[in-house]
Amino acid sequence: MKKQGKTVILITHKLNEVMTISDRVTVMRRGSVVGELETASTSAREIARMMVGDDVGQPVQKVPRGGGETVVNVEHLSVLNDRLLPAVRDVSFTIDQGEILGIAAVEGNGQSELVQAITGLRRFINGRVVVRSGNASDRLSTRALAHIPEDRIKFGIVLGFTVLENLILGRHREPEFSRLMLLDRAKIDEHAERIIEGFDIRPRRKDLPVKSLSGGNQQKVVVGRELSKDAALIVASQPTRGLDIRAIDFVHSAIIRERNRGKAILLLSSDLTELLELADRIAVMYEGRLNGIFHTSETNERELGLYMTGFQKHRGLEAAQS
Amino acid sequence: MDALFTLAFLTQIARISIPYALPALGATFSERGGVVNIALEGILLVSAFATTAAAFVTGSPMFGILCGVICVTLKADQIVSGIAVNLFAVGITKFSCQLLFNSSSNSARIAGIEQWSFLAAVPVLKNPFLITTGLLVVASHILLFRTKFGLRLRAVGEHPEAADSLGVNVARLRYAGLIMCGGLTGLAGAWLAVDQHSFTDGMSAGRGFIALAAMIIGKWTPIGALSAALLFGFAESLTIQLESASRYLQLVQMIPYLLTMIVLAGFIGRSTAPASVGIPYEKEAI
Amino acid sequence: MRLPRVNFYPLAGPAVASAVSFAIGALLILAIGRSPVDVYGLFFSQTFGNSYVLGQVLFRATPLMFTGLAAAISFRGGLFNIGAEGQLTVGAFLTALVGCSGHWIPSGLLMPAALVAGSAGGALWGAIPGFLKARFGAHEVINTIMMNFIGTALVSYLVTNVFLVPATVHTPAIARAAEIPRLDLLTGAFQGAPVNLSLLLALCVCYASYIFLWKSRPGYELRATGLSRNAAAYAGIDVARQTVLVLAVSGGLAGLVGSNFVLGYKHYFELGFSENVGFIGIAVALLAKNHPLGIIATSLFFGILGYGSLTINTVVPKELANILEAIMIMFVIVLSRLVDRWMLAVQQKSAA
Incomplete structure (x- = not known):
């Protein structure tokens, strides 16, 4: 269209779109223009800085990992979807300590069902999931597992609850928070304040209904609660969907920090850039099967795309299933 | 046994079944359109009263019937408002009854309905309500399953979003389902009043809920609803007829309710409600 | 420095609805040619002032606290219990049954045993629809309605055929x-009014429900399930079990x-004693926004309405009270949605 001599105004928060398409960029923040730049003479980071008003903190760097022991072992997992059709077919993989395994797949290729099965929200028809020593199909192991669910409104938070109440969701039975049948308000207060402070949840009020928070802060409630759990395995589904740059950055740093602390992390994301940035290995799912596992350093968006859409099949699986 | 199946017995079944069948038919329409209508009971009561009140004033039962139907454009909504309508019906009928007839429990006597003399040869059919009920069931079946309106109404009850995206006006169709429900239930209320020649307080006596049961057991279809209503009517008539059994009348009256629960639990063939029944439809805000 | 603000917004909806x-009641009164000022004047002057009247109001408020709580607990748990009428009928019948036939129970334990029997009967009557919902997905609204009729029919069969005092309809x-014991015998106040110690029980149960809902772990799970079944399952809560539990607790309260009536007033069970308190409890709960402590206030309010309507019966039919109750329910459900939406907007503004 530009070649036809048309003027195009592109409004987006996706910086790579801006960088590849536009000639000039106007950055707005809180209803007013904060700057106008030539695309060729600026960088995504600079635009990001202008958008959020201060420097987006340098992301936490991944430390090289030594060979940790295996935390989760998924073997020959098969799961049905809501319509009782096979959604996950014979999937096997392992995740080690201090490793982020990314899952890349086009929506509807079984990745959501896979996550639900691993986190105990969906029964599986075959195979098993072993988290360290406990079995994840067993509800008791919710403690061994932190789960940032794909759809936070539907699963991750109770919209009608306050921030405080949401910060103990799923952890309310831990002896730390409940004695006999009563909730220990003082301990819960302390816990909530710690997370609100540590994860920068705004406004800093634990008694507000969580639905009055912005989407990014709601997500921080979920991320904060789950990451403060000290579980061996963290399952994060679309952890940054719908967030602004600053929040995305925050969540990314938090995930990497947990990785560096030796957690095993299963990361599901529809954003390949995010996967390539965070994951150590990336598994591609296609039609419910694993269609390749790659070391992040040895692959790129283009290659992942070919495997996600089924144009190329099976790579690196033998090694992973050994 | 022969004595049981006399004309009187059949007439009694019909008498008992009509106020079950008509509201059940009505509820079929409202639920198919996606609205749970537990206000059947209240509508029945109000229209029975309106029938007697108007008849008392004008002396014409037919006008009362009309009035009963109109009265019921009381827009009935979902469960809480259904309860409210039921409470309101109890209050307003007694209140008005006190004012008009100087007694909160009984109205004055009203004229019965004219029998249709041209059908005198077949006594059971002399009752115009009976014929009307039969015709309405057939008409409802055709309307619900053979017309565009019926298709749209059912679509709205199953998947309002999809229906909406195809340009069907969800609110209007639900409203139509409710008005039909109100009209049919009103007719039943009129029949109650005419049959008893007066209004007594609380005369609907749970029939609205039995009708709801009949609709569920009839699996949300007009013919099913009629069959269930006849079944209930038959069971009740039988108990009344058999004097030795009449002390068990209260237990027999439990049958429709028990049957409904059993059917809902899926023991006698799956009976599934329209998918979106009871959920108010709100367009996504853009 | 910001002072803690007391939040009055939740009261706006109910107040406007009342x-x-x-106001609509006033129009009705005008329509029949009476003066609303006179009628309401009579209404309020007759329901306040002396301790006999207060006793009457409290007597009427007592059962409403139980049924109001029953409705509130089920709403909080995300379920609709319209079966309080059946639950309280079965419960009260069992209470009477234990009261009159429990000779083998030590006399000091007879009254508690009768209460437990009543509560258990109500709980059972609630748990059945709960189970059917959890196991088969059968809708609790329809099933609690059906259980109302089954309960009433069963009890009336038992009363008229098995446990009857001839020529009456009571046990x-x-x-x-x-x-x-009645309070007038204990304290000398409320002379002649049937209010009794079960009022104290009702108040205690209201307070206990408040503690249960907001301070206890099962209460937390109940509310989480009520607000989001998906999130509750995510949090490891057994949603099916909750469904049975909520309706059982709700029925137990109604039971x-x-x-009040059987142990504290008439000392027998009588058919039709409840006068719709099961349904009015829903209004009590809605007006209190399902808050157990609010229910104390709204029960009193409906108690006043119920007794006040008797005092004006000479001027306008007492059924005016039913009409007012119904209109209140209508407006509460419509208005509270609007007020809540507005409230959220205000909070979001202040949060931003």
Whole structure:
């Protein structure tokens, strides 16, 4: 269209779109223009800085990992979807300590069902999931597992609850928070304040209904609660969907920090850039099967795309299933 | 046994079944359109009263019937408002009854309905309500399953979003389902009043809920609803007829309710409600 | 420095709803050619002032606290219990039954045993629809309605055919040991009014429900399930079990209604004693926004309405009260949605 001599105004928060398409960029923040730049003479980071008003903190760097022991072992997992059709077919993989395994797949290729099965929200028809020593199909192991669910409104938070109440969701039975049948308000207060402070949840009020928070802060409630759990395995589904740059950055740093602390992390994301940035290995799912596992350093968006859409099949699986 | 199946017995079944069948038919329409209508009971009561009140004033039962139907454009909504309508019906009928007839429990006597003399040869059919009920069931079946309106109404009850995206006006169709429900239930209320020649307080006596049961057991279809209503009517008539059994009348009256629960639990063939029944439809805000 | 603000917003909806219903009531009174000022004047002057009247109001408020709580607990748990009427009938009947036939129970335990029996009967009557919902997905609204009729029919069969005092519609009288003492005999106040110690029980149960809902772990799980079944499952809560539990607790509360009428007043069970308190409890809960402590206030309000309507019966039919109640429910459900939306907007503004 530009070649036809048309003027195009592109409004987006996706910086790579801006960088590849536009000639000039106007950055707005809180209803007013904060700057106008030539695309060729600026960088995504600079635009990001202008958008959020201060420097987006340098992301936490991944430390090289030594060979940790295996935390989760998924073997020959098969799961049905809501319509009782096979959604996950014979999937096997392992995740080690201090490793982020990314899952890349086009929506509807079984990745959501896979996550639900691993986190105990969906029964599986075959195979098993072993988290360290406990079995994840067993509800008791919710403690061994932190789960940032794909759809936070539907699963991750109770919209009608306050921030405080949401910060103990799923952890309310831990002896730390409940004695006999009563909730220990003082301990819960302390816990909530710690997370609100540590994860920068705004406004800093634990008694507000969580639905009055912005989407990014709601997500921080979920991320904060789950990451403060000290579980061996963290399952994060679309952890940054719908967030602004600053929040995305925050969540990314938090995930990497947990990785560096030796957690095993299963990361599901529809954003390949995010996967390539965070994951150590990336598994591609296609039609419910694993269609390749790659070391992040040895692959790129283009290659992942070919495997996600089924144009190329099976790579690196033998090694992973050994 | 022969004595049981006399004309009187059949007439009694019909008498008992009509106020079950008509509201059940009505509820079929409202639920198919996606609205749970537990206000059947209240509508029945109000229209029975309106029938007697108007008849008392004008002396014409037919006008009362009309009035009963109109009265019921009381827009009935979902469960809480259904309860409210039921409470309101109890209050307003007694209140008005006190004012008009100087007694909160009984109205004055009203004229019965004219029998249709041209059908005198077949006594059971002399009752115009009976014929009307039969015709309405057939008409409802055709309307619900053979017309565009019926298709749209059912679509709205199953998947309002999809229906909406195809340009069907969800609110209007639900409203139509409710008005039909109100009209049919009103007719039943009129029949109650005419049959008893007066209004007594609380005369609907749970029939609205039995009708709801009949609709569920009839699996949300007009013919099913009629069959269930006849079944209930038959069971009740039988108990009344058999004097030795009449002390068990209260237990027999439990049958429709028990049957409904059993059917809902899926023991006698799956009976599934329209998918979106009871959920108010709100367009996504853009 | 910001002072803690007391939040009055939640009261706006109910207050407006009450005002509107009284206004519509005034129109009704005008329509029949009476003066609303006179009628309401009579209404309020007769329901306040002396301790006999207060006793009457409290007597009427007591069962409403139980049924109001029953409705509120089920709403909080995300379920709709319209079966309080059946639950309280079955419960009160069992209360009377234990009261009059429990000779083998030590006399000091007879009254508690009768209460437990009533509560258990109500709980069972609630748990059945709960189970059917959890196991088969059968809708609890329809099933609680059906259980109302089954309960009433069963109890009326038992009363008329098995446990009847001839020429009446009530059971034999309970043993003296099972009676709950009237307050006028204990304190000298409320002379002649039937209010009894079960009022104290009701108040305690209201407070206990408040603690249960907001301070206890099962209460937290109940509310989480009520607000989001998906999130509750995510949090490891057994949603099916909750469904049975909520309706059982709700029914158990309704089953305590017998304490007031059977143990505290008439000392027998009588068919049709409840006068719709099961349904009015829904209004009580809605007006209190399902808050157990609010229910104390709204029960009193409906108690006043119920007793006040008797005092004006000479001027306008007492059924005016039913009409007001119904209109109030209508407006509460419509208005509270609007007010809540507005409230959220205000909070979001202040949060931003």
